[in-house]
Every structure is written in structure tokens, then in C-alpha cells.
Amino acid sequence: MSRNAAEIAAEQLAFWNGPGGQGWLASYGRIERAIAEVGAVALAAAAARPGEQAIDIGCGTGGTTAALAKAVAPDGHVLGVDISQALIDHARAQNVANASFAVGDAAVHPFDGAHHDLVFSRFGVMFFAEPIVAFRNIRRALKSTGRLVLLVWRPAQENPWATVPVRAAQPFLPPQPRPPEDVGQFSFGDRARVEHILAEAGFGVPRFEPVDRPIWMGASVADVLAGAGRFGPLARAFAGAEPAAIEKAKQAIGEAIAAHERADGVHLPGACWLVTARPTAG
Ligand SMILES: C[S@@+](CC[C@H](N)C(=O)[O-])C[C@H]1O[C@@H](n2cnc3c(N)ncnc32)[C@H](O)[C@@H]1O
Numbered sequence: 001m002s003r004n005a006a007e008i009a010a011e012q013l014a015f016w017n018g019p020g021g022q023g024w025l026a027s028y029g030r031i032e033r034a035i036a037e038v039g040a041v042a043l044a045a046a047a048a049r050p051g052e053q054a055i056d057i058g059c060g061t062g063g064t065t066a067a068l069a070k071a072v073a074p075d076g077h078v079l080g081v082d083i084s085q086a087l088i089d090h091a092r093a094q095n096v097a098n099a100s101f102a103v104g105d106a107a108v109h110p111f112d113g114a115h116h117d118l119v120f121s122r123f124g125v126m127f128f129a130e131p132i133v134a135f136r137n138i139r140r141a142l143k144s145t146g147r148l149v150l151l152v153w154r155p156a157q158e159n160p161w162a163t164v165p166v167r168a169a170q171p172f173l174p175p176q177p178r179p180p181e182d183v184g185q186f187s188f189g190d191r192a193r194v195e196h197i198l199a200e201a202g203f204g205v206p207r208f209e210p211v212d213r214p215i216w217m218g219a220s221v222a223d224v225l226a227g228a229g230r231f232g233p234l235a236r237a238f239a240g241a242e243p244a245a246i247e248k249a250k251q252a253i254g255e256a257i258a259a260h261e262r263a264d265g266v267h268l269p270g271a272c273w274l275v276t277a278r279p280t281a282g
Contacts, residue, residue, distance in 0.1 A: 008129035021084040023231030034216045039122045041211050042151035048072050052117040056080040057106045058124015062091025069099040081106050107134035111141035122151045126187045135201030152188035154271040161215035161268035168256035169249035173237040206277035214267035221261050225250045
């Protein structure tokens with residue numbers, strides 16, 4: 001691993017075992033509701049069947065692991081792998097009979113080789129320092145007949161749920177470093193890049209299906225503002241800002257999202273790729 005990749009891996013490890021994991025847990029109920037609908041599309045596409053062996057990459061608190069475990073029961077099994085100890089602790093506490101969990105980097109985790117029917121991930125594969133290396137490791141875990149089912153975000157500009165609050169708040173908050181494009185939330189948005197990663201890792205031509213759904217941001221504008229800054233780019237920006245600046249930022253966010261408030265909450269457009277692929281022979 002080059003020094004740069006080692007640094008990126010260390011940053012991700014620190015983030016998901018520090019503010020990232022804590023922020024995810026603090027916002028857990030909200031996030032789960034926000035991504036439940038797009039996640040359900042991915043779980044349906046995975047079509048896990050009784051008796052299958054599956055892996056859930058970057059499983060977080062294990063919501064999708066539990067859903068897969070139910071689908072493969074009673075004889076199948078799901079392994080949830082995540083780099084965050086805190087999130088795996090939460091996942092384990094669910095006590096799902098036919099699921100087990102491992103704390104580890106999926107890029108190097110020693111999966112049982114050629115053993116799994118399905119590798120699934122809901123937004124858990126965009127954080128690898130060296131994605132080709134990581135997907136080679138994941139590929140080795142699959143049977144030759146196995147399948148890969150990934151849900152990833154399309155580029156930021158197609159995801160107003162992520163960009164609108166940040167853009168509105170930015171003028172009032174300390175400037176933040178531009179996030180890297182090749183690791184992080186939107187790093188699998190570029191279809192050609194994902195095709196290249198998977199081809200190099202030993203997968204056949206992937207299928208990309210757009211999944212466009214409104215993303216639930218909160219029950220009301222006030223509710224969105226109450227949760228703002230707990231997780232994601234706003235958490236970093238709020239951490240370095242004065243309380244008065246945070247108030248102004250929140251007011252600006254409220255104005256930017258007001259038109260999206262309905263009786264069933266505030267929704268902004270979200271755009272994902274559902275990526276499915278199979279290993280190439282050999
Ligand atoms: C956006 S969250 C998604 C969590 C979960 N899949 C869900 O949908 O609720 C990304 C997850 O990937 C995990 N992660 C990041 N890098 C990882 C790595 N190299 N190996 C395993 N998990 C990783 C993080 O700890 C985090 O739980």
C-alpha cells in the first residue's frame with residue numbers, strides 16, 4: 001500500500017471509530033428512515049434466498065444485515081463487516097440468530113474464500129483507500145456463481161438532500177476543505193470509475209440501475225434543524241463555528257428547505273446507483 005493509501009485508510013478508520021461513528025449513532029433513527037426506501041430497493045434486488053451465505057459490507061448498525069438474515073433463514077447466514085467498533089457493538093446487540101459481525105476493514109478481512117452467494121452493501125463501499133484491492137478481496141469471498149449488489153450515491157450534484165443544506169449554511173461557517181473525490185460518500189457516483197474498479201477486481205460488466213427517490217430529512221423544517229450538524233459535512237463545519245454563526249446557518253438552511261415541507265415531512269431528491277455484478281470466470 002502506498003503511503004497515501006495508508007494515510008487514507010488510517011483517516012477512515014479514525015473517522016468511523018470517532019466522529020463519523022458517533023454522529024451516525026446519534027442520528028441513527030433519522031438516517032435509517034432517510035435511506036430505508038432506497039435500501040429496500042437494493043434488498044429486493046439482492047433477492048436473498050433461504051440457505052444462502054451472504055456478506056454485508058460496511059454494515060454499520062446492522063439493519064440490512066438483519067433483513068438479509070431473515071431472508072436466508074433458517075439455514076443461511078450473513079456476516080456483517082464494519083470498520084467501526086461502536087457500530088458493530090450496536091449491530092451485535094440486535095442478537096440476530098443467523099448473523100455474525102466482525103470489526104474490520106473489508107479490503108483486507110480474511111473472508112472464507114469462494115464461500116458466499118451474495119455480497120451486499122448499502123452505502124458501505126465508498127470509503128476504501130484502494131478500491132480495486134478491496135474489491136479483489138471481496139471477489140475472492142464469492143462463489144463463481146455469486147452476485148454483488150451495491151447501493152451507492154450518484155454524484156453530489158444529483159443529490160440535493162446532501163447539497164442544499166450545506167450550500168445554504170456555507171456562507172456563515174468556517175471554510176471546509178474540499179472533500180476528496182476518490183474516497184467518500186460520492187466516490188462511486190462516476191459509472192465509468194465503478195466499471196473500471198469492478199473489471200480490475202474480477203467482475204463482469206456491471207449493471208447500473210438508477211434509483212431516484214425523495215430522501216426524508218425530518219418530520220418538519222424545525223425537526224430537520226434540530227438534527228442538523230450531528231453527522232456529515234455540517235457536523236465538521238458546526239464544530240468549528242460560534243453559536244451565533246450556527247444559528248444563522250440554521251436559519252439559512254430552514255429558508256432553503258421550507259418549500260419542501262409537506263404533511264409527511266421534508267423530502268429532497270436523492271439519486272443512487274444500484275450496481276449488480278457477477279464474478280468473471282477463473
Ligand atoms: C454510510 S455508512 C452505511 C452503514 C450501513 N451500510 C447502513 O446502510 O446503515 C458507511 C459504513 O461503512 C463503514 N466502513 C467504512 N470503511 C470501511 C471499510 N474499509 N471496511 C468496512 N466498513 C467500512 C463505516 O464504518 C460505516 O458504518
